[in-house]
Amino acid sequence: MTGSARTDVHDVVVVGAGSAGCALAGRLAARGVRTALVEAGSVVVPPDSTPIASLAATTPGHVLNWAYRATLCQGREWTVPRGRVLGGSGAINGGYFVRAVPADFADWAVPGWSYDDVLPYYRRLERDLDFCTSDVHGGDGPLRISRPSGHLRAPVTDPFLQACAALGYPPEPDKNGGAAPGAGTVPSNAVDGRRVSSATAYLPPPWGGGEWQDALTVYGGRVVDSLLLRGDRVYGVRIGDDELHAAEVVVAAGAVGSPALLQRSGIGPEDTLRAAGVAVRHELPGVGRGWSDHPAVFLPLRSGLPDPHADAVAAQASLHLDSGTDPAGDLEILLFAHPFAPGGPAHLMCAVQRPDSRGMLAITSPDHADPPRLDYRYLRSTSDRHRIRAAVRVAAEILRVAGWDRAGPDDGGPAGWELGNDTRLDEWVHSRLTTSVHLSGSAGMGTGPDAVVGPDLRVHGLAGLRVADTSVLPSVPRRGPAATAVMIGERAADLVGT
Template sequence: MVDVVVVGAGSAGCVLAGRLAERGDRSVCLVEAGPASTLPDVTSAASLAATAPDHPLNWAYSASLIRGRVVRVPRGRVVGGSSAINGAYFVRAVPQDFADWAVPGWGYADVEPYYSRTATDLDLGYGTGPLRVRRPAGRFLAPVTPAFLAACESLGHPAEPDKNAGGPPGWGLVPSNAAEGVRISTATAFLPAPWGAAVPPTSVPPGGSGPSTTHPRGLDVRVGVRALRVLFEGSRAVGVETTAGVVRADTVVLAAGAVGTPHLLLHSGIGPAAVLRTAGVPQRVELPVGQGWSDHPSVYLPFRWPGPPPDPDAVAGQAALNLDSGSDPAGDLEILLFARPFTPDGPVHLMCALQRPESRGDLTITSADPLAPPRLDYRYLRTEADRRRLRAAIRTAADVLRAAGLERDGPEGFVLGNDRRLDGWIQQVLTTSVHLCGSAALGRVVDPDLRVLGVDGLRVADTSVLPVAPRRGPAATAVMIGERAAALL
């Protein structure tokens, strides 16, 4: 029996559990299906190895993006979650995202203090949190990055000096939760040893804090333990059934991510009647769990860089051009420079993504077995507006490459210039940015205090609560949600 059980030691869960334990006024159990790891695949800021479908630190969910296009979607299965395996892109959602959501208590002014508490910007000197944020510089600045930025400027796109300042979209370096070549996950920053690793020595601006060095007696981290369902007595959550037995708690918080959390809710009887009936799970509460979520459809545009490669410790995602397709001044398109090839001797890439899609996806379960994976149907590019704007992102990226004097590896000009041919090429190479949000959304599944509607003692704290995917990647926002959830508790 504990005061709080947090399910999922990921981007939000580590923050929440660490912050609660620091207070010392309650016992906290953090349950994680994956291991704690200090493999180079986790610690190296340059490595994306753990995102490969067959990597043991990755859930690798099967997902349908469009008809005939099935891919594996990486999600971190390790202490630190996706913050331990992703590209270390650490950019806040823009103020307009929160204005669009219009959730009481979740305006940008409401959440900004929680963003600031999570991280310290070592370049610009703001924030007070244990995460380290830096932009590529010195030996960590890839040789191709200045060429990309100069090309964006030459085409008349405005500069965006700090992508975490909430200003108009433009080109600029991408802030990363990495320092001196080391990826700093939320486990590293918010959990004590042995679950967190050492943060590399760096200068901290006045007012900034160092890594968590306390060993709170009230924190119990259980790795290699998978949660199966939430347990109830009447309408109140009283604990979690796991592969290692039952953990009883006064408060249950699901922080298993935007796939894992709705999967657990559905297997706990919280969700649409039709979905639960098909799976053979008795319904407890009717809520639109797993319905109407969004993510960022994206395409990699390969090109050849004839110059020297980046430093072995440099992050791959170095710079981005965020821009308005013509219908969104806050910036509904993103072109992200990946300065490192995905395969030896392969091309480097510009990732062209639609950041404000109209398309919505569904997550369902097809079996009463909680170990069976969920079914993910993204339903990307269902509208002409989505298809038109993704074409615009690709064509803008091709313009950037031309302005930089770089050779594009595809598609050919006769494809790029024709809408129907370009749509055909997109269908063959379409992927996802893995930014799923809204599968247990604020206002639909949880209230502004992150409490699940219709039950007591159960909350959600991860990107599943964001009504739609924000216009920037949600990694920093996931960390903010963990910080805010700790305050709400």
Template sequence: MVDVLIVGGGSAGCTLAGRLTDRPGRSVLLLEAGPLDSLPELRDATSLAATAPRHPRNWAYAAELRPGNSHIVPRGKGLGGSGAINGANWTRVTPADADGWGVPGWSYADLLPHYVRAEHDHDFAGPHHGDHGPVPVVRPAGDLRHPAVDRFLEAAAKLGFPDEADKNAGGAPGAGLVPSNSLNGVRVDAASAYLVGERPGLTVRGLAPVARVLLDHGRACGVVLRSGEIIEAGEVVLCAGAVATPQVLMASGIGDGVGQGWSDHPSVYLPFADVDPGAHPQAPGSQVALDLDCGADPAGDAEVLLFVRPFVPGGDLHLMCALQAPDSRGTIELGDPRPRIAYGYLRTEHDRRRLRHAIRTAAELLRAGLGRRTAPEGDVLGNDRALDGWIAENLTTSVHMCGSAAIGRVVDAELRVIGVDGLRVADTSVIPTVPRRGPAATAVAIGEKAAELLTVEEPA
């Protein structure tokens, strides 16, 4: 029997396993449903190849974004999880996010030390930025900074938007460079950051999907793999991600509210043309972003982000327009063999209005000197009903799902599953609502925090 059994080798799971075995004294088993080996495209921070539906490192879940609007949602399959296949953006929650949750121990001030501990920020120093953590944090510079970045910033300033030089400073929203957890085009995910060096107490197993948690009189005492193998443990921590964690919980008959009330960022891509040379091969895809208030949210409820990689049809340059504080909520139901996922995007006029505003703001940036818009047409852009139709045809998701096993509904503030002893959840499924910025850095911070919360006794 192991002291701690971690289910899921994604961002939070790798972080937790690494921190628990920084010092000898406890046995930790990390189970990953996918393979353990890496692939060249997973190390390439500029590549989103693994988000393709048929890629072997993508779980590729079928989902419904809105009634009649189906989509394939990428999730990382293998060590590193979704952090091994995403855009390598490294942004924190805003103070309005964390403080708005109202959960003791989860305010912005409470989470800040966990971000700092994880990071080695190459651009900003001081007590609010880490200087010797395992995850490098850099912003586009030199040859890796696309020429369109300066035009984006100039256009934003021309339109009256403030500068936000450091997206991780917890300040007011504005236009600024997007931090990345990469160095010279090489992704540094949680697996490569935390599972390094000699770790005598750690065992990592791949291709070991978990069917359910093993229970004994209301206490978790291990897991049952899909193969039927039973593994016993003193404490079980589910870190399988915002889709798989609720699946395991529901298959175990655990947790009222599991898979309900979660949120994500609906988004569309606005393509445009320019005269710049192609992006540097090592340039991060996400270069610069404008976070903005659509009318009554000073913390910022929408985002326009410049992508410089040709990962969607139409060319090299796109503006991703996303709603960052949506009203709409989604559901996950246990299916056979795959879960049923419904995002419920854009149910309210409030959400639809704000996404229109983000798209029109992107068009204003283009008109102010960023580039020439290639879609949608002007008669569509200026008409609410026509623009809603264009959005419906082009709608996608930022793949930032949070809250499918949320604090307050499924787990308590110490990540313990309510009503079950010896079982915790530590991944983005616990976040009450999706943060206004992407949650990749927060998944690592949750792993850092979980390592402090865990109270497994040291072996005698």
């Protein structure tokens, strides 16, 4: 789409070629639905960004991520990476591919979205190389899923699992099995040391490995300025001077991009829109509000440990556990086997998986070039502060049992006197607080006054518009949302057109 202004017509426009958007667009095109897939970033994934051991594309300033500025808590600013490339965040992340647990869906209590309702979609997306076809797993889906073994299993992985067992934590050999929380290796969508996104898995050549589908048109490097509304119906999108028209528009731009686009289009909280200079077209108070993510801190392992194979996934194994109030597991200790910097130690990430904190997202102008404000509001509750202290203390015990407890006098980990004092440990956590980059719930699903979409993913009060990505989850799941994002795309493919 270059030159003079033009209008293209399709059956469906999917905005955002991330984990959910690619799955959705690929499934629709395979059915012969004339589908436009619009991606703000490049549709060419550079080969040097695909090694699963590298997280280089998540660093601030990298061309493949948006690098949003955010406030995690008072006095703690951060840069949050989100994928800006075909495949979205799934094309730049660590390959952690773990499902939400049954308790998440029970908590959300959205009709048609129980664990039993969504299990067929989790199965449909995967070809699990370890557990194969079963009542729980799929054996012929587009995404190959495996756990680290052989030369892809890092030297620190078994000692980590042994330390968890020595401390009395049960094994959980299948993190995608819906069983009770415990310690086990992490499922990954990496193949032969290469990151495989839903773009690679679902889209036809030249973007992916599927069969060519004439029904699919991919628009790369194009940012959608706004949705096109006529009364209470959305009939397309505006991209600069150009327009794409369709019977349905599905916004799948991610948990930051989707609410920001809705707000730029005049759909959202009245006060936010007016403050940004946007005319209110359809008031929905929940757009950009009430979302959640996993607050986290990192503890280093002892330096000088054997390096993992270059093709080994970074996130090797994890311990999910109950802080004392959540049998489904509200804490995670995740082993990162690759150091963050050459010559540095590996790390344990300690995260609160079911936080109380709820964030706010607000655009500052109608211009997509002006990034939205992100305010995470982490650790405001006594419960969240208690739980992240508990996670750090468990991680410190794992380091001690495994013999990794001190990487050096100034290794960045909490000292013993900090571990034993709540106030001092809170100060240490604040100084090192980060986020798991699992933002969810910024256009939440449900029927209450703050819900943005219904169980069919239609935006409340508007025809022709759905949202399909992790923004629709009522809250962040207890485990990272990458697998759930693809599942949402799969589920949306069966809903669109109905």
